[in-house]
Amino acid sequence: PGGKIRLRIHDTERFTDTAARAQQLYGIEPRRVTYTQRGAWSEDQIFMHVTVSSGLKKVGPVFFDRGIPVEYELVRSIGTMAAEKRKKVGIVNTGVPLFGQFDFMSMSPGSDWPIVDELRKQYEVEQIDLSRDVEGTYDAVLAVQPSMLGPEEMDRFVALVRRGTPTAIFEDPMPVFAQGVAATSAPKQPPGGMNPMMMGMRNLPKGDIGKLWDLLGVEFPADQIVWQNYNPYKRVSWFERERELVFVDAAAGGEFNQDDPISSRLQQLLFPFPGWVRGKNTSTLKVTPLVKTGVQTGTVRYSEIMQMSPLGPRGGLNPMRRRIPDPRPFALAVEITGTIPATDAATSTPPGAPAGGSANPLPSAPGADELPGGKADDTGTAAASTAQGGKGAEGKAADGKPNGSKPEEKPATAGAATDGKAAAPRENKIHVVLVTDLDMLTQEFFRLREQGDLPEVGVHFDFDNVTFVLNIIDRLAGEDQYIELRKRRPVHRRLSKIDAWTDDARKEADKQRDKFVEDFNEYEKKVRDEIQKKLDELRNRKDIEPMRLLIEVGMMQQDLERRSQVEIERRKQERDREINRIETELNLKIKQVRDRVKVWSILLPPAPLLLLAVGVWLVRRQRETEGVARSRLR
Secondary structure (H helix, E strand, C coil): CCCCCCCCCCCCCCCCHHHHHHHHHHCCCCEEEEEEECCEEEEEEECCEEEEEECCEEEEEEECCCCCCHHHHHHHHHHHHHCCCCCEEEEECCCCCCCCCCECCCCECCCCCHHHHHHHCCCEEEEECCCCCCCCCCCEEEEECHHHCCHHHHHHHHHHHHCCCCEEEECCCCCCCCCCCCCCCCCECCCCCCCHHHCCCCCECCCCCHHHHHHHCEECCCCEEEEECCCCCCCCHHHHHCCCEEEECHHHCCEECCCCCCCCCCCCEEEECCCCCEECCCCCCEEEEEEECCCCEEEEEHHHHEEEECCEEEEEECCCCCCEECCCCCEEEEEEEEEEECCCCCCCCCCCCCCCCCCCCCCCCCCHHHCHHHCCCCCCCCCCCCCCCCCCCCCECCCCCECCCCCCCCCCCCCCCCCCCCCCCCEEEEEEEEECCCHHHCHHHHHHHHHCCECCCCECCCCCHHHHHHHHHHHHHCCHHHHHHHHCCCCCCCCHHHHHHCHHHHHHHHHHHHHHHHHHHHHHHHHHHHHHHHHHHHHCCCCCCHHHHHHHHHHHHHHHHHHHHHHHHHHHHHHHHHHHHHHHHHHHHHHHHHHHHHHHHHHCCCHHHHHHHHHHHHHHHHHHHCCCCHHHCC
16 A cells, blocks of 8 residues: 555665665675677676665565566565565475585585575575474475485485475486586485595485375386477577477477466476476376477487496587487476375375275374365474374474373274274375476576576577476465566567568578578588498497497597597588678668668658648748739849
8 A cells, every 4th residue: 555665766876875875784786787888798887776674674685687577576575575474485405506515616605596595585495404304394395306315315205295295396307507416317426516525435325216206196207308399599509409408389389288377378488408297097196287398309318318438428418319209299397286195105005096005003194175275284293204203393293292192092904983984094185396307497597587688699588487487386385476477578569660671681591591500410410320330330340349349439439529520610610600691691681771760760750840841931932922013023
């Protein structure tokens, strides 16, 4: 309501008293930005922040970069400040350094991932340590690459999901931008990164991720990466070369679930080297696809993507990897809902199957449908989350009785009740969103969102990845009021006439660019085929011992690739030069059209006034000469 919000605007410049007070009171510091001015790159430090405060509480500061939605940030900041209590989001410690990791190269602490900073603007964020039983409750839980969990940690995480905690899972069969994160099928490296003391240690054991997929009733191939033959950004050659960079939008034939608030009204997502998921027919859980690819797709195995040697992966991508076509839409993200037995899988029926069988003697957590709002009990008492049970946050045992008290004896017969009727097994409602990629949580996507359109670069990225991620967390936590607001986009009317005048030039440039790219790809494929042929001939030799053959194959592969790389690099440079020439000519033609439009925009508006003035002058001149003797006219 009006009058309850006071707005103060401070026109702040560097090295002023206002800037000093902003830094001291609100932690506002100038942000370095780059921009173009008259065709030249410039750099400056500016203030473009907002802070919302009420008493001792404060939200911010939030910096409004070019791509940040101002309306959403303001409404969310005010709403978060007005709320009596923030909801709690737990982030599972899976080994992914979301909260930063000490860098032994620079001997400095690492910074938090941007997703953590973004969640802190709205939620109370807490790290969940699965090395011990989970105590307390959470409105939502975020688990990034849970396949990196150890065996005991995996069991506790599965129990956390089983008891009905809304959970967002980001599992990636091949992380690209997240350095140091093990792929689903790859071994887990010892912690420490570049710590010399950690060198030479054996790989750490990983838990059975299959237990989680069985609980959720889904199939998630650990070593399959989806590729798609579609690139909406022709000017970015990396997108054209790596088909595993999967773009989902209407032009690709992709599909967003318009009936789900998480994915409705989204326009484009980028999944770098994602996996795929689908529900099992034997499960009674509802698996709803949120994002699906087009049909010009297929899969490639993780072991064939990486450059391999007799000693293991060499680093880099294998250009000769086999892409297996599979023309069907792959689900890249799904929402899983339904009820599952509250008892452990080892002593009850399989998850997702009809209830029945032996009852677990340990009392189970109350079902989500038995709690207010369909969420877990927030009294602080933790339900049994493992087969052994666990203590609650109030120091109580899993059965809700004080520690040391004797639990009630349960009937030995499954389903037996005192009234002689069969008691139905306790069930929990679950709500899980599973995404087959974690790269969208990294800094690269958040930076693209902040920068917005980059007209000076000539590429306009239109990704909704950050919106998609935040929608997932809000949906799970029950914060639906910001989801639709976050999807709003500024709409700019295009100059259709200018587009029509430059359309022929764009089509000709696209045709020439595609021709050069196609010629280069054909030559590269020809070279790769020749290398593969020579390697196959060597592999088919029977007069060499297997170990010796393996070594010679590796040496020949490196030698052939080194020789061919010189010619490939030369042709690549030639291709890039031609593409640059085409782009330059196209930009010149577009500039000529724009300059012509600018000239006409200057000349045409005053033209009617000039014509009117001339007409008025002629009329007045004619009237002045009416009735005057011709001899008096000069």
